[in-house]
Amino acid sequence: MKFDKPATDNPIDRLQVVGQPHDRIDGARKVTGTARYAYEQHDVVANQAYGYVLGAGIAKGRIASIELDAARKAPGVLAVVTAREAGDLKKGPRNTACLLAGPEVEHYHQAVALVVAESFEQARAAASLIKVEYVAAEGAFDLNAAKDKAVRPEGDDPSLNDTHVGDFAGAFASAPVSLDETYTTPDESHAMMEPHATLAAWEGDKLTLWTATQMVAWGVTDMATTLGIPKQNIRIVSPFIGGGFGGKLFLRADVLLAALGARLAKRPVKVALTRPLMINNTTHRPATIQRIRLGATKEGKITAIGHESWSGDLKGGGPEVAVQQTRLLYAGANRMTAMRLAELDLPEGNAMRAPGEAPGLMALEMAMDEMAEKLGMDPIAFRLLNDTQVDPEKPKRPFSMRRFDECFRVGAERFGWSQRSAQPGRMREGNWLIGLGVAAAFRNNLVMKSGARVSLDAKGIVTVETDMTDIGTGSYTIIGQTASEMLGVDLDKVVVKLGDSAFPVSAGSGGQWGGNSSTAGVYAACVKLREAVAQKLGINSTEAIFAGGEVKAGNRSLSLASATEAGPLTAEDTIEYGDLDETHQQSTFGAHFVEVGVDVATAETRVRRMLAVCAAGRILNPKTARSQVIGAMTMGVGAALMEELAVDKRRGFFVNHDLASYEVPVHADIPHQEVVFLDETDPMSSPMKAKGVGELGICGVGAAVANAVYNATGVRVRDYPLTLDKLL
Ligand code: MOS
16 A cells, blocks of 8 residues: 555544553563563474673774684583684674674674583583684774764765755854853663574574564565575564664674574574673664754844764764754754764664654753753743744745644643743752753654555454564554454454564564554555455445444445455555655654752752653554653653763773663652643554654653753753762
């Protein structure tokens, strides 16, 4: 189905099932431990062996020699894989560094070897017997030091270009009120609960990978390229994923090494990355240095807005696209953005929840707060004065829907914003200085091609198959709700099968596109199945009403299952998009409100209340959507107050590579969180009229916390995270 005109009324609008706060249909399996994650696939193949990955002990250089004999002779060892045993490997198109080092080492903890043994403990013990001699080369590990050598990122992607509108320099220089500040955000780790893990089994030249991945089809292509085997010989199975946040968008060392280990040991092999390897072996969110310049009239109209961002990555990598939202969020006639990329030899930087906007808004929305203060304006009034209904860089291009102002108005009312003192440091409860902060939330709404197969059997059971993944987001449930609504059957009559490359290729889970795009694909397949049913029953499909397990047309009413008399019916389709997202800018909007308390003596900072108001199209399931947003808000608190990978600038690695020292918020850090979704449908986004919320929820939270801390204390910290030492 081609989606190239705004959506009209359709069966989804009945909202009998879609839009309802259904519990997760996979919830019981998850809480009873019967949902099998990659490393728990104990019984899918017999005779499983265990692999243990050894990571490189230097950040850059080469392996001079590697001594494997002791490991090979150790108890239980079945095989040892290094680059020598691996043979000719190609780099997957979505990996910046190779997944297996040798002889070159590209980053610290890049995989050097895999030991395969009868047990995990034997593999781990044998790995400690491998002796590697390295010749270390000098590397660059300090973004600040490398900043001056940073260049425009390579590649044809136009979004990497600098943007210029009007005369930024002139307008900034002559602005009656201006701000020029630099903000920094640190390297961050996804720190999802489930590690990267894979079970690999060969049957002749056919490879099956039970793995934790957000993007099944990307994984098949990338593994086929890496191993140099046909795509048809690879099957990826990924039914349950214990969190991804972008860290599982691309295949990592566990997948490749499990496949290589299984080939060499002639046994199925299971590999999980240890927590330290998750931090230095896989990807992370790159640190940024961001300079923001704002110029405005005395009345607060922005006349100049400029955003430059510096980040680093391995050679061939990409930037953190932190200027993205600044191109779209506020009006202003004179504008510029630019991204510069430095070559660093730290582990690979890549997407983490709301790549671009999450760190970008931490800078921009703090700058907006500072500018409002300079103007003597309320920070909400300042933002709304500079609201826009069109793309500020391309004024002929409207937003498909933008209820940015309403997010702030609804939020201000609900949160009691009028109680905030404009003057910082004025609200106090005992030892606690109290502050209120606000920030805009903004994230683009991407739409992705997505396919599904739907079938109907004689019992009236509807089965949906798509390679879409559920990374904890609730995909199973919203996909089930979509099929239930379209075919007029109860949700418990729908079986949802996900995460298998044997199923039609979906959008996958990334960039908050998964919910809208994957259900739109299911919608398309259901439209086809409805036509097949109508044809079998000899009725006109445009007149047919599918409800209550029946198909009604005129005064006829037939059971849905009666269409299967000659056998089950199956339909498959893919939603594809025309240029609606080019003619109309599609984005999601929100406002985050935060109240903090800061201890007047120790500067201990506690978040006391949080509210998010989101405008993100139709909310397919308010319960799972709320879970997405409160999870993202929690991650935003982490970014504001504690998350930071500490770089060892001499040796080039992240020092705090475990969950004891890479701090993320725990329950005790998070107060009551409230989420409000504006009631809206966006007919430009898909037949579902939905958008994404999973990333919108983190966007702006960091700045809202920082602005609240400033309001409490009068101390402006522009260097995230706002640890208490920076406030004293
Ligand atoms: Mo997301 S960072 O595209 O999983």
